Amino acid sequence: MTFQIKILGNNSAIPAHGRNQTSQLLQLDKQYVLIDCGEATQNQLSRQNIKIGKIKTVLISHLHGDHYFGLIGLLSTMHLFHRNNKLTIFAPPELERIIYLQLEASETKLSFKLDFIPLTHRGKKEIHRETQFTIQAFPLEHGIRCYGFLINENPKQWRINKENLPEEMRIQEILTLKNGKHVLDENGEVKYALEKYALSPRPSRSYAYCSDTRYYEGVIPFIKNADILYHEATFGDEMEDRAILTNHSTASQAASIAKKAKVGKLFLGHYSTRYKDLTSLLEEARGIFKETYLSTEGETIYLKE
Numbered sequence: 001m002t003f004q005i006k007i008l009g010n011n012s013a014i015p016a017h018g019r020n021q022t023s024q025l026l027q028l029d030k031q032y033v034l035i036d037c038g039e040a041t042q043n044q045l046s047r048q049n050i051k052i053g054k055i056k057t058v059l060i061s062h063l064h065g066d067h068y069f070g071l072i073g074l075l076s077t078m079h080l081f082h083r084n085n086k087l088t089i090f091a092p093p094e095l096e097r098i099i100y101l102q103l104e105a106s107e108t109k110l111s112f113k114l115d116f117i118p119l120t121h122r123g124k125k126e127i128h129r130e131t132q133f134t135i136q137a138f139p140l141e142h143g144i145r146c147y148g149f150l151i152n153e154n155p156k157q158w159r160i161n162k163e164n165l166p167e168e169m170r171i172q173e174i175l176t177l178k179n180g181k182h183v184l185d186e187n188g189e190v191k192y193a194l195e196k197y198a199l200s201p202r203p204s205r206s207y208a209y210c211s212d213t214r215y216y217e218g219v220i221p222f223i224k225n226a227d228i229l230y231h232e233a234t235f236g237d238e239m240e241d242r243a244i245l246t247n248h249s250t251a252s253q254a255a256s257i258a259k260k261a262k263v264g265k266l267f268l269g270h271y272s273t274r275y276k277d278l279t280s281l282l283e284e285a286r287g288i289f290k291e292t293y294l295s296t297e298g299e300t301i302y303l304k305e
Ligand SMILES: [Zn+2]
Pocket: 062, 064, 142, 212
């Protein structure tokens, strides 16, 4: 399965230094999941030649404008393109009223069905399941209701060792092995041992998204061992007081979370406009967690098998 993340926006609050407000596009197999939708999102999608009709699911973390002000524009464009397949939006509950008020005021009846799923739960919860992946949402600490997301590839099948396969093995028996079970004969005895004819499944990949949040260790069990973590790093250490005051994190704090959660790689983002050059944020974080990278707009992050 294709599993990749395109960074569409990584600045906080306002557009600056050629950076736009938060948005990411996940490609999972043949479909797209949009995470947050800052105001430049549809321009960014168009610049990247992304077919917006393939976006099936939208996840909105919270209702600060820099995370969703692009949504009404995107919905409007989908409507003008005569979209007819359903779009599912997971978001804090107030978003539904906000969007419908705008649609009503312009007397727009969308060409497609909008399915709003309000996020109000505590703890980690599976909110969406597809054949190949699941999406879980968990609360962050950001002053207002705010969720992080964990996208997990579903467990894969065992891999058949074709060279080793007896000719008489039936398709049903191969499927049994693929599902991780021994093939038994009519007496319940092992006919084909799983480990002899199949290789264990490749590990399932996972991506965690934590933006926006103050330093919050409560998130660690939710994102443990994720292959890639995107964590906000609005400020550098010198602005720690400001980070506390505004419910944001510093680069070092993001790195501490990555280290404690034992993730594979950390990508920083949601940069404050005060940082034109982001090197200091990267260096601070790398001092704590070596596998740290700056997210860059237009970049694609690949989760390799
Ligand atoms: Zn925010």
